[in-house]
Amino acid sequence: MIAAIVVLPAWIMFGRAFAGAPLGDWLLLQALLGPGLAVLIGVVVGLTVARKEVRRPRAVQWRDLRLVGPWLLVIALLGFTVVDSGGGRTGSALTAWFGDGWLTASQSLTSIGILAVVLGGAVIAWLQVLELGRETRARVERAVNDLQSPLLEQRARQADATFEPVDGPQAGRIISIDDDPRR
Numbered sequence: 001m002i003a004a005i006v007v008l009p010a011w012i013m014f015g016r017a018f019a020g021a022p023l024g025d026w027l028l029l030q031a032l033l034g035p036g037l038a039v040l041i042g043v044v045v046g047l048t049v050a051r052k053e054v055r056r057p058r059a060v061q062w063r064d065l066r067l068v069g070p071w072l073l074v075i076a077l078l079g080f081t082v083v084d085s086g087g088g089r090t091g092s093a094l095t096a097w098f099g100d101g102w103l104t105a106s107q108s109l110t111s112i113g114i115l116a117v118v119l120g121g122a123v124i125a126w127l128q129v130l131e132l133g134r135e136t137r138a139r140v141e142r143a144v145n146d147l148q149s150p151l152l153e154q155r156a157r158q159a160d161a162t163f164e165p166v167d168g169p170q171a172g173r174i175i176s177i178d179d180d181p182r183r
Contacts, residue, residue, distance in 0.1 A: 078114070
């Protein structure tokens with residue numbers, strides 16, 4: 001997932017050239033927006049990796065795969081649908097493969113994909129923050145319980161303790177003299 005921070009923005013910029021689609025006029029705009037996409041991917045991946053349940057086994061959980069996987073797939077598919085013009089022709093990887101009739105579909109899919117990437121990234125980042133908070137709270141509660149358990153055991157022993165009456169001078173007996181006029 002960490003490689004996606006660099007690979008996916010580069011794929012969107014240059015990937016369609018491998019399919020024979022033109023590179024040109026929109027490349028500068030993509031070069032300016034690429035770092036923003038890299039930051040968005042970095043935030044989502046960073047929040048995912050920040051969780052101890054992901055770091056310890058060095059593998060994402062199935063929940064993360066179901067959340068982040070399709071989102072990264074949509075980003076990868078944008079490399080096929082982004083329309084650019086250069087050398088007198090306009091097209092995308094889809095138009096290079098299936099003909100110019102796919103130009104409108106490429107533009108529509110690109111718009112939908114960009115919307116899905118931005119909104120999906122925000123939602124996934126928020127869900128990862130919530131999961132990070134849940135896991136951190138559970139770890140802190142376990143640590144506090146581990147620290148408190150000896151104290152709680154000591155209090156329980158004191159609460160269950162029974163005391164025998166003491167014999168001797170401090171047993172609470174009162175010595176009185178019968179001829180005491182003050183009585």
